Amino acid sequence: MDFSVITNNFKFLILQGLVGIGPFIGGTLRLAIPAIMLGFALGIFVGLARLAQAPWIRLPATAYVEFFRGVPLVMVIFWIWIIVPQVLRLPIPEYGVALTAFVIFEAAYFGEIVRAGVQSVPRGQVEAATALGMTGAKTMTYVVLPQALKNMVPSLVTQMIVLFKDTSLASIIGYVDLTKAAQIVNNREIKPFQIYIFIAVVYWLCTYSMSLFARRLERRAA
Amino acid sequence: MNYTFKWSVLWTGESGRWLVQGLLTTLELSALAWLLAVALGILAGALRTVRFTPLRWAATSYVEFFRNVPLLVWMFFWYFGVPPLLPRGVQDWLFNHGAEFWAGMLALGVYHGARISEVIRSGIQSIPRTQFEASLAIGLTTFQAYRLIILPVALRLIVPPATNESLNLLKNSSVALTISVAELTFQTRQIETYTAKAIEAFTAGTLIYLVLCLSIATIMARVERRYAIPGLIARVGPGQ
Numbered sequence: 001m002d003f004s005v006i007t008n009n010f011k012f013l014i015l016q017g018l019v020g021i022g023p024f025i026g027g028t029l030r031l032a033i034p035a036i037m038l039g040f041a042l043g044i045f046v047g048l049a050r051l052a053q054a055p056w057i058r059l060p061a062t063a064y065v066e067f068f069r070g071v072p073l074v075m076v077i078f079w080i081w082i083i084v085p086q087v088l089r090l091p092i093p094e095y096g097v098a099l100t101a102f103v104i105f106e107a108a109y110f111g112e113i114v115r116a117g118v119q120s121v122p123r124g125q126v127e128a129a130t131a132l133g134m135t136g137a138k139t140m141t142y143v144v145l146p147q148a149l150k151n152m153v154p155s156l157v158t159q160m161i162v163l164f165k166d167t168s169l170a171s172i173i174g175y176v177d178l179t180k181a182a183q184i185v186n187n188r189e190i191k192p193f194q195i196y197i198f199i200a201v202v203y204w205l206c207t208y209s210m211s212l213f214a215r216r217l218e219r220r221a222a
Numbered sequence: 223m224n225y226t227f228k229w230s231v232l233w234t235g236e237s238g239r240w241l242v243q244g245l246l247t248t249l250e251l252s253a254l255a256w257l258l259a260v261a262l263g264i265l266a267g268a269l270r271t272v273r274f275t276p277l278r279w280a281a282t283s284y285v286e287f288f289r290n291v292p293l294l295v296w297m298f299f300w301y302f303g304v305p306p307l308l309p310r311g312v313q314d315w316l317f318n319h320g321a322e323f324w325a326g327m328l329a330l331g332v333y334h335g336a337r338i339s340e341v342i343r344s345g346i347q348s349i350p351r352t353q354f355e356a357s358l359a360i361g362l363t364t365f366q367a368y369r370l371i372i373l374p375v376a377l378r379l380i381v382p383p384a385t386n387e388s389l390n391l392l393k394n395s396s397v398a399l400t401i402s403v404a405e406l407t408f409q410t411r412q413i414e415t416y417t418a419k420a421i422e423a424f425t426a427g428t429l430i431y432l433v434l435c436l437s438i439a440t441i442m443a444r445v446e447r448r449y450a451i452p453g454l455i456a457r458v459g460p461g462q
Contacts, residue, residue: 067432069435070393070431070435070436070439071393071432072394072396072397072407072431073393073396074396074407075407075424075427078410079424082414082420082424083420083421086225086420086421087421161290165290165291165293167292168294168295169292169294172294179292179294179295182295186302192298192299193303193304193307195303196302197303200287200291203291203292203295204287204290204291207290207291208286208290211290
């Protein structure tokens with residue numbers, strides 16, 4: 001089997017597709033990294049809101065999580081791609097659409113992880129912090145969250161890997177990530193088997209190294 | 223906001239029929255893919271816990287490769303990449319018999335099989351090793367021990383994470399629209415294209431997914447209570 005199609009288009013696939021340097025606005029990493037950070041940040045708020053005492057905070061957060069865990073990501077992407085510009089009468093570039101969709105969608109999943117992490121911290125820790133005279137916010141920031149974070153690491157990395165893979169769906173709306181770059185190359189060269197196996201290996205190298213890293217972190221934390 | 227709602231587009235013209243067809247295709251695609259995924263998942267999940275190294279190694283490579291690559295890439299791979307390698311006659315036959323559906327089914331099933339196998343493996347590993355040793359001691363073979371003792375217990379333990387994973391499969395079936403399988407999301411877009419009523423179309427599609435997922439989750443919560451093993455509180459962690 002002839003793999004010269006890969007060597008000939010290597011630069012385009014990796015620089016344009018994976019990293020995002022090239023004639024098109026694109027790049028899997030340029031989308032995945034901010035999406036992971038913002039999704040996690042929003043997820044912390046969602047997760048904490050689900051644990052709030054006040055129902056007017058807890059119930060909307062619960063509804064948010066249940067809603068986004070019950071619909072496909074592709075649907076969410078279409079909502080933001082087709083409907084939001086119609087309603088706001090404002091064109092949104094593909095990058096903005098994809099980033100917004102991923103952050104909103106994944107925050108629901110990150111929120112569940114944060115909630116489970118916070119719930120895994122023994123109750124006595126909160127009581128001890130209160131006994132020391134810490135306020136609720138201080139207890140959360142200095143006592144509960146740092147310990148919760150440690151417990152969350154395995155599922156957090158798992159979710160980050162999921163999000164990293166999900167960024168391939170941005171190609172549906174024309175964002176030139178690794179998958180779209182592969183489609184572009186394939187339209188010209190018609191070597192689908194070689195091209196798709198190649199990007200599968202590239203994705204695999206990224207995600208597998210993430211999970212190896214997670215395993216090392218887990219061992220160190222244990 | 224300057225948008226005139228016209229909900230009747232959902233039941234006038236072809237829309238209603240498209241939605242029902244989309245829903246049926248989604249269910250058919252998900253059900254077939256689910257069967258394949260469960261079969262592969264049980265096989266790979268069980269093989270990853272056996273002593274014989276080549277089998278364990280083969281199962282591990284399958285799981286680690288397939289679950290770590292985006293589903294969309296597998297869709298393209300099975301639909302565009304594989305058929306050209308087949309003989310001409312087989313290709314023609316496939317493209318006359320809904321190749322996109324079968325490619326989508328394979329992509330979904332093989333991808334989720336790898337993910338379900340992780341759920342099953344964690345279920346098997348949460349059963350004390352002594353159960354396996356006791357099975358051998360009363361004269362069962364390894365295969366019998368798995369079939370009669372280990373798997374039946376493991377399957378009851380993994381109901382919650384397996385439900386989660388099955389719902390993921392159902393939601394992920396929407397990715398098949400990229401290879402033009404006429405499932406629910408595809409039909410929703412078609413209604414949007416024909417009627418130019420985006421909010422109505424996408425609300426309908428989204429609600430159908432939501433109702434589907436929530437009702438399966440509710441049913442499975444009852445199954446979980448029904449089949450919970452008394453006295454066991456072992457929680458099985460979800461696979462990746």
